[in-house]
Structure formats: C-alpha cells, structure tokens
Amino acid sequence: MPTRLTALAAALMLAGSVHAADPIKVGFVSTLSGPGAGLGVDIRDGFNLAMKQLNGKLGGLPAEVLIADDQQSPDIAKQATDKFLKKDKVDFMTGVVFSNIMLAVGPAVFQNQTFYISANAGPSQYAGEQCNPFFFNVAWQNDNLHEAVGKYVQDKGFKNVVIVTPNYPGGKDAVSGFKRYYKGQVADEIYTKLGQLDYAAELAQIRATKPDALFFFLPGGMGINFVKQFVAAGLSRDTQLFAPGFSADEDVIKAVGAPMMGMFNSSHWAQDMDNAENKRFVAEFEKEYKRLPSLYASQGYDAALMMDAAVRDVKGKVSDKKALQKALEAKRFKSVRGDFKFNHNHYPVQNYYLRVIAKDAQGRVTNKTMGSIFTNHADAYASQCKMK
Amino acid sequence: MTQLFLEQALNGLQFGLMLFLLAAGLTLVFGIMDCINLAHGSLYMVGAYFVAAAAQAADSFWIGLGAGVAGAAVLGLLLELTLFRQLYRRDHLSQVLATFALILIANETVRLIWGPAPLMLNPPEALSGPVEIAGFFYPAYRLVIIAFGLAVAGLLYLLVAKSRVGMWVRAGASNREMTEALGINVRGLFTAVFVFGAALCALAGGLLGPLLAVQVGMGESVLILAFVVIIIGGIGSIRGALVGALIVGTVDTLGRALLPTLLRALLPADAAATLGPALASILIYLLMAAILFFKPQGLFPARA
Numbered sequence: 017m018p019t020r021l022t023a024l025a026a027a028l029m030l031a032g033s034v035h036a037a038d039p040i041k042v043g044f045v046s047t048l049s050g051p052g053a054g055l056g057v058d059i060r061d062g063f064n065l066a067m068k069q070l071n072g073k074l075g076g077l078p079a080e081v082l083i084a085d086d087q088q089s090p091d092i093a094k095q096a097t098d099k100f101l102k103k104d105k106v107d108f109m110t111g112v113v114f115s116n117i118m119l120a121v122g123p124a125v126f127q128n129q130t131f132y133i134s135a136n137a138g139p140s141q142y143a144g145e146q147c148n149p150f151f152f153n154v155a156w157q158n159d160n161l162h163e164a165v166g167k168y169v170q171d172k173g174f175k176n177v178v179i180v181t182p183n184y185p186g187g188k189d190a191v192s193g194f195k196r197y198y199k200g201q202v203a204d205e206i207y208t209k210l211g212q213l214d215y216a217a218e219l220a221q222i223r224a225t226k227p228d229a230l231f232f233f234l235p236g237g238m239g240i241n242f243v244k245q246f247v248a249a250g251l252s253r254d255t256q257l258f259a260p261g262f263s264a265d266e267d268v269i270k271a272v273g274a275p276m277m278g279m280f281n282s283s284h285w286a287q288d289m290d291n292a293e294n295k296r297f298v299a300e301f302e303k304e305y306k307r308l309p310s311l312y313a314s315q316g317y318d319a320a321l322m323m324d325a326a327v328r329d330v331k332g333k334v335s336d337k338k339a340l341q342k343a344l345e346a347k348r349f350k351s352v353r354g355d356f357k358f359n360h361n362h363y364p365v366q367n368y369y370l371r372v373i374a375k376d377a378q379g380r381v382t383n384k385t386m387g388s389i390f391t392n393h394a395d396a397y398a399s400q401c402k403m404k
Numbered sequence: 405m406t407q408l409f410l411e412q413a414l415n416g417l418q419f420g421l422m423l424f425l426l427a428a429g430l431t432l433v434f435g436i437m438d439c440i441n442l443a444h445g446s447l448y449m450v451g452a453y454f455v456a457a458a459a460q461a462a463d464s465f466w467i468g469l470g471a472g473v474a475g476a477a478v479l480g481l482l483l484e485l486t487l488f489r490q491l492y493r494r495d496h497l498s499q500v501l502a503t504f505a506l507i508l509i510a511n512e513t514v515r516l517i518w519g520p521a522p523l524m525l526n527p528p529e530a531l532s533g534p535v536e537i538a539g540f541f542y543p544a545y546r547l548v549i550i551a552f553g554l555a556v557a558g559l560l561y562l563l564v565a566k567s568r569v570g571m572w573v574r575a576g577a578s579n580r581e582m583t584e585a586l587g588i589n590v591r592g593l594f595t596a597v598f599v600f601g602a603a604l605c606a607l608a609g610g611l612l613g614p615l616l617a618v619q620v621g622m623g624e625s626v627l628i629l630a631f632v633v634i635i636i637g638g639i640g641s642i643r644g645a646l647v648g649a650l651i652v653g654t655v656d657t658l659g660r661a662l663l664p665t666l667l668r669a670l671l672p673a674d675a676a677a678t679l680g681p682a683l684a685s686i687l688i689y690l691l692m693a694a695i696l697f698f699k700p701q702g703l704f705p706a707r708a
Contacts, residue, residue, distance in 0.1 A: 049512060051621030053520040183681040205677070208660075209685035211625050213616055214422070216415035216546070217661040223541070224408050237625075240522055240617035248527065248543040248615065250534035271522035271617055275532070307521075 040079040040327055040334060043100030045093050045121070046111035048085035051236060054267045055113045055312050056085075059135050061305055062316030063110070069300070070320070075327025082106065088113075090120035097121045101128045107334045108133055110319050113312075115139040115158060115186070126150045129337055131344065135319040136312060138363060140189070144397030147361040149341055154322050155315040156284055157363050157395035158186070161260035162193030164282035164368035164389045165231055169258060170198045171389075174229040178222055178255075180215075180242065181233045183207035190233035190260070196396060203227050208234070215242050219249045231258045239263040240271045247275040256280065264373060264383065266310040274381055276373045284364070285314045285353040286371050286385040294352040308382060318351050325349035361401035365394045407540050412661045413654070418546045420653025421553025425608035426626055427633040427645040428560055429601030435640015436577035437594050439488065440496050442503040444605060444630065445623025446510035451476040451606025452613045452622065453514055456525035465528045465614075473606045480602025484595050492594070507624065515620050522619035525610075549611055556604070560642050573597060577640060632688055636695050638702030647703055652688050659687040 044063065046056035060083065073079055082104055086093035093112065100106045101124060109125050110133045112118045118137035125132045126148045134153040142148060143157045169177060179194065179202060181187035191205060203225045206218050222230065230251075234242050239259070246252065252275075261283030269276055287298050287308055297317055301309040309317075322344065329343035330336060345358055356366035368390040371383040430444045454475040459468025487506070491499050526532065527545040534541040564570040575583045576590045584590050609622075616622065633652050637644025664680035671679065695703065 049515065051619060053515060053620065054522070057520045183685065206664075207677075207681035209681070212685075213625060213629075214415075214419045214657070216419065217412055217657045220408060220411045220415060221661060237522065237617035237619050237622065240619070241615065244526075244617075245543070245615055248532060248534070248545050250541055250543070267521045271524055271619070273524045273526060275526065 040074045040077050040323075040332075041100075041104055041106040041108075042074070042079065042081045042323065043097065043104065043106035043109045044081055044083045044111040045086050045096045045100070045109070046083075047088045047113045047117075048083075050088050052088045052113060054236075055136065056111070058267070058310045058312035059111060059113065059316035059319075062301070062309060062313035062318075063135070063320045064316075065297070065301055065304055065313075066317045066320030066324070068304075070324055074320075074324045075329070075332060077327060077332050083111075086112070086117060088117070090117050093117045093121050094124065097124055101125065101130055106130060108323050110135055110323075111316075112137050118142070122148070122151065131337075131340065133319045133322055133344075135315040138395075140395075140397050143361050143363050143395050144400035145402075147401035147403050149362075149403060152322070152344055152358070152362045153364065154318050155311075155364070156366075157397065158189055159193030159196070160284070160368060160393065160395060161262065161282045162190045162233065163197050163393070163396075164370075165258050165260055165280075166194040166197035168280070168282065168370055168389050169194075169229055169231065170200060174256070175200050176203050176225075176227045177201070177229045177231060178204045178206065178225055178227040179231050180206045180208065180218060180222075182210045182212070182235075182238065184210050186235070187233060194231055198231075208238075210238075212238060213241055215245045216249075219245060219251060222255070223249070223251060227255055229256045229258055233260055233263060235262060240268055243268070243272050243276060243279070247272075252278070261311055261371065261383075264371070265312070266308050266382070269373060269381055269383075270307075277375070277381060279373045280386075281371050281373070281383070282368055282389060283311055283371055283383070284356075284366050284368055285311050286369060286383050287314075288376070288383070288385055289352070289354065291350075291352070291354055293350045294354075297352045308380070314352050318349070318353070321349040321351070322347065359394050359398050360403055361395075361398045362403075363395050363398065365392050367391050368393055407538075408661075410538070411540050411542065412658055414542065414550075415546075415661075416654035416657035417650065418550050418553075418653070419657050420650035421550055421557075422608070422612060423626075423629055423633050423653055424553055424646050424649035425556060425604060425611065426630040427637070427649050428556065428642060429604040429608075430630050431634040431637065431640055431642065431645045432573075432597050433601050434634065436573055436597060437492055439492055440499045440503065441488075442500060442627065443483075443506035443510065444601070445625075445627035446507050447476060447480065447602050447605040447623075448609040448626060449514065449620070449623035450479060450510060450609075451602070452525070452609030452618045453518060453523060454606060455610030456523040456613055456618045457518070459525060460523075465526075468525075469607070469610045472610045473603050476606030476609075477599050477603040480599045480605075481595065483602070484598040488598060489591075489595075510623075511620050520620065522617045525613035525618050527614035545614055549615075552607070552611055556607070557646050564642050569593075569596075629688075632692050634702075636692055636702055638704040641702070641704040644702055644704035651691070655691055656684075656688050659684045663687070 048056045084096035115137040138153045138157040257279045259281045264281035325348040326343040330339045356364045359365045370386040374384045433441050455468050455472030458471035531544040535544045633648040637648025663684045667676040667680045
C-alpha cells in the first residue's frame with residue numbers, strides 16, 4: 017500500500033519524535049452483536065465514516081482503529097478494554113453504548129491515564145461526583161433528552177400525563193429527568209417489566225386514565241412493541257405521544273414505519289439540520305451504508321472528529337496528557353449538531369431540539385426538526401463535579 | 405370498572421393464546437421426542453423474519469405469512485434431517501449445548517442477512533385500528549390473534565386426540581420400540597412433528613410480528629415464557645400447553661393490571677410503587693413454583 021507508506025514516511029520526517037513513529041491508536045469497544053447491536057453498529061459506522069473522510073488519519077497522523085465487540089456484557093467489555101490498554105497501548109478509547117458497561121470499564125481506563133471519548137453512554141456518576149479528567153462525553157448526559165421532553169410538555173400546557181418506563185435504574189432516571197421540568201399533574205407512573213413483550217394491560221389502564229399526553233422511555237425492542245400496540249389500540253387519537261430521541265430514531269422508525277408519524281421526540285441532533293458539516297455527513301453516510309444515519313451514528317462521527325482536532329492541536333504529542341486534555345476541552349472541531357462547548361465536567365453544554373416523525377420531501381418516514389427546546393443546556397450534576 | 409376488567413380478561417386470553425402458539429410446538433418436540441430444543445425461540449425469530457421479508461416483497465401480509473410459514477417448515481425439515489436426528493438419543497446436556505449453539509448461529513446469521521436494525525412488519529391496513537365491542541375499543545388485530553389461537557388449538561386437538569397420525573405420535577412418545585415393532589415409521593413421524601412444530605413457530609412469529617419487534621434476539625425473550633407454560637401444563641401435553649398458556653397469560657395480565665392498584669389501597673404509596681411492579685413481574689414464576697410444589701409433573705402430565 018504505497019499511500020500508507022508515504023504517509024508514514026511523511027509523518028516520520030515531520031514530527032521527528034518517537035511518538036510519531038507509532039500510529040495514533042484508538043480502542044473501540046462497543047455492542048456489535050445481539051439485540052443491542054443496532055446502536056453499536058451505528059456508532060461504529062459513523063466513526064468509520066469520519067476516519068474514511070480523514071483518509072485514515074487523526075490530526076494528520078496515521079491512525080489505527082482497533083474494534084472489539086462487548087456482546088453487551090460488562091465482563092467482556094472489561095477484558096477487551098484491558099487488552100487495548102495494556103497490550104496495544106491505545107491513545108483513546110471509545111464506543112461503549114450502555115451506561116452500566118461504561119461504569120464497568122471506566123476505572124481501568126482512567127487509572128491508565130487514557131482518554132475516554134464516550135459517543136453515547138453519559139452516566140450521571142461521571143457527570144457529578146466521580147467526574148474525571150480522562151472522561152469526555154461528546155453526546156449528552158443520560159437525563160438530558162428526558163429533560164427536554166419534560167420542558168416541552170410543560171411549556172405546551174399539557175396537564176395530565178402518564179409515564180411508562182421499565183422498572184430499572186435507567187427508567188427511574190428517565191422519570192426524574194422528565195419531572196425535573198414537567199411540573200404538572202402525573203396521572204399515573206407505570207413501571208413495566210424489563211424486556212416486556214405485551215403491553216395490553218398497561219394500554220387498557222391508559223385508556224381508562226384518559227391522559228392528554230404520554231411520555232415513555234422503553235429502550236430497544238420494548239419501545240417498538242409499545243408503539244406498535246399503542247397505535248393498534250387506537251390511543252394515538254386522544255393522547256399525544258412523547259419520547260426521548262432514543263425511542264424515535266431511524267432504528268425504531270425502520271421497524272414501525274408510518275404508524276409512528278406525528279410522534280414528538282427530543283434530540284441534540286437531527287438528520288435535517290441545516291449546516292454544511294451535517295449535510296455532508298448525512299449524504300455520505302447514506303451513500304456509504306444505504307440508510308439514513310441515526311443520532312448514534314452522528315455521535316460516533318463527532319467522536320472521531322473530536323480526536324482528530326485534539327491530536328492536531330497537540331501536534332501529535334499525545335503523550336503530553338495535560339496538553340491533550342486542554343485540546344480536547346477546547347473542542348476545535350465542527351460538530352454535525354452545530355456549535356456546542358464542554359462544561360467543566362467534560363459533558364456538552366448544547367441545544368436540544370423538538371423533532372416530529374413525518375414524511376420528508378422524498379416520501380420517507382423520518383424525523384423533522386421543529387425548533388429548539390433548550391439553548392445551551394447543561395446537565396444537573398455538573399455542580400457536584402469538583403474538577404476545574 | 406367491569407368494562408376495564410372485561411377488557412383485561414380479554415387481554416389475558418389473547419396473551420395466553422399467543423403463548424400457546426409457541427408452547428404447542430415446544431411441548432411436542434420436548435415431550436414426544438424427549439429433546440430439549442432451546443433453538444425453538446430461534447425458529448420463531450427466523451419465522452418472523454421470513455414472514456416480514458416475504459410480506460415486504462409481496463406487499464401483502466397474508467401472502468407473507470403463508471410464504472414465511474412454508475419457508476420455516478423447510479428450514480425445520482433441513483434441521484431435523486441434519487442435526488436433530490443425531491440428538492434424540494443423546495443426553496439432555498448434549499441437546500442443550502447443541503441447540504444453544506444454534507441460537508447463537510441463528511442470531512448472527514439473521515444479523516448478517518438482514519442487518520442489526522429491526523424489520524418492519526405491520527398488520528394489514530383493515531386490521532390496524534381498534535374495533536368497538538360492547539362499549540369498549542379493542543385492537544382488531546388482537547382479535548385475529550385470538551381467532552388463530554383458538555383455531556390452532558382446535559386443529560391440534562383433532563389431530564392429536566382424534567386422528568390416526570395423532571395416535572401414532574402418542575404411541576411413539578410413550579414407547580418408541582414397541583411402536584416401531586408394530587410397523588410404524590417413528591423416524592418419519594418425528595420428522596413430521598418437528599416440521600409441524602417449526603411451522604407453528606413461524607406462524608406465531610409472523611402473527612406476533614405486527615405487535616412485537618421483529619429483531620435479533622426476539623426468540624430468547626419468549627422462550628422462557630414458553631418453557632414456563634409447558635412446565636406448568638405438563639411436558640408433552642397439548643391440553644396442558646393450552647391450559648398453562650391461558651393461566652400464564654391471564655395471571656400475568658391481571659397481575660400487571662390489578663396488583664399495583666390493589667397494593668396502593670393496602671400499603672403506603674411509596675412501598676406500593678416499589679413492590680407493585682416487582683411483584684407483578686415475578687407473579688408467573690411464583691405461580692409456577694406453587695404448581696410444581698403440588699403437582700411436580702405439571703397439570704396434565706403426558707406420561708402419567
């Protein structure tokens with residue numbers, strides 16, 4: 017491969033230091049098989065697309081992305097991460113989808129003084145008391161999208177809301193995020209079994225309650241089951257459906273299709289956002305993978321751009337951790353979501369938007385941006401972070 | 405209130421019949437051929453994918469359902485001839501290992517072919533909304549599932565209890581050597597039962613597809629429920645599978661519907677809020693434990 021050799025040679029001559037001889041290494045551990053694979057695959061594809069556009073380089077230096085599948089298991093994720101840290105000596109880690117896995121791999125990464133650029137998982141722990149100089153989240157804090165829905169439902173004057181979520185920590189967090197901004201009456205909070213298939217009993221209850229709005233957070237297949245059954249029950253006529261963007265992105269739309277139209281959801285990004293970076297991203301993603309990108313793909317893409325800008329900033333000297341941290345904090349890349357900055361806890365301060373599922377100009381069912389809900393919104397845990 | 409109760413009872417019936425479609429095939433293979441087939445859920449998943457893909461290609465749910473069920477039957481035939489035939493005489497551990505491997509292979513193969521994102525499978529337009537029955541609205545499509553469930557139950561009853569083939573099947577299950585000595589091709593019979601089980605799986609997957617996510621791993625979540633059903637009902641008994649499925653469906657649905665309200669009346673609000681959902685989700689397992697305590701062979705043991 018002559019191009020790679022010349023690139024390597026050029027890099028050697030340019031930098032003239034020992035670091036430059038090694039490529040910049042990124043360890044990418046994500047959920048790439050099993051039921052949760054859709055999310056991890058989208059993050060990976062977004063990341064890879066950015067790497068392709070950067071000609072396989074980060075900050076102008078040759079780069080190598082090592083990919084491993086965690087099978088949605090914290091143990092397997094830990095093993096893969098340890099290998100990348102100790103044996104391959106990676107410069108960055110990224111990829112984890114789920115917060116419980118993030119909390120399992122975090123300590124080893126931080127102890128090794130390797131920077132973790134989370135392209136999805138944004139646990140409250142790492143935003144608050146356990147915030148860490150080596151942890152960055154380029155997506156959102158877990159509560160943010162729920163908060164945005166709560167704010168919108170409050171502002172629009174809905175008065176009688178039912179909340180549906182699984183009976184597990186993530187579900188409880190969603191409810192507290194939503195209620196942080198929605199102050200009206202909650203007619204019912206329904207906690208379902210994790211992985212529940214049939215929602216007929218809950219839907220009958222909802223029909224009897226007659227709420228004007230319904231907020232649900234049911235990740236993955238549960239959300240698809242719920243939306244299909246909600247529509248079949250004819251509840252969408254009287255009750256407006258709200259969800260965080262996770263429950264209403266391309267993966268869910270692809271499974272449910274037209275019946276989802278008219279559903280409101282919140283996100284920090286949408287495929288129709290009008291900026292040059294996003295237009296290029298969406299067009300090239302579609303060309304490369306023959307499908308529309310999801311918010312997860314946009315986050316993976318941004319993670320790669322963020323590493324690229326920081327490596328360029330420190331002129332390839334990734335061993336200078338202090339300088340690299342400063343460069344990452346400075347955020348010198350142009351995100352596909354438009355401008356944002358990092359808070360002192362290394363989580364984004366950014367805008368959140370309302371999206372509605374509708375047909376686009378080409379007749380595809382997809383998300384359409386309606387307007388912003390929050391501008392420059394930070395997470396609720398930043399004040400507990402002692403990091404400067 | 406009575407109306408809500410009636411609606412929930414109908415929901416329980418519908419969920420029970422939905423489970424019955426799955427459990428019927430499982431109990432036949434497990435009870436009659438004494439083969440633990442963990443990959444039963446995978447056949448359900450593959451069946452649902454076949455139906456979804458065919459329905460998209462033909463742009464008709466019913467054609468898709470027919471083609472998908474036929475496809476799954478062919479797959480079942482191939483599996484029986486190549487793999488399962490080797491497993492019948494082995495111990496349960498080998499069967500568990502082999503069929504567990506099959507789950508992993510099936511999941512990853514489906515992901516390679518159709519990608520990681522769930523597939524779209526929507527009910528026919530005419531059945532996509534609710535209909536009014538006796539003053540309340542009920543999803544039309546769920547009524548279709550009830551109809552199919554009852555039809556399959558009736559058909560299986562006739563087939564197993566009244567027909568000659570059913571007699572052979574029952575005979576083969578209770579004493580294989582004796583049945584063979586009487587000149588019946590038990591091997592061919594088992595192949596037929598397995599293929600029939602696979603077709604039932606695909607029917608369940610296809611029928612439930614418009615209500616549930618058609619995605620990788622969908623088989624595992626229903627497999628556990630299907631096992632609970634056949635253990636409660638008694639392994640190998642179709643009647644047991646039907647009764648077990650209806651009990652599980654009704655208890656689970658009514659538990660989820662009534663328990664939280666009931667507890668709220670009895671306990672302080674925050675205790676009820678924690679206890680209600682937790683109790684509702686383990687209710688069917690408590691029920692299974694209780695039934696096994698009094699009837700260790702299940703309600704209708706096939707080999708009494």
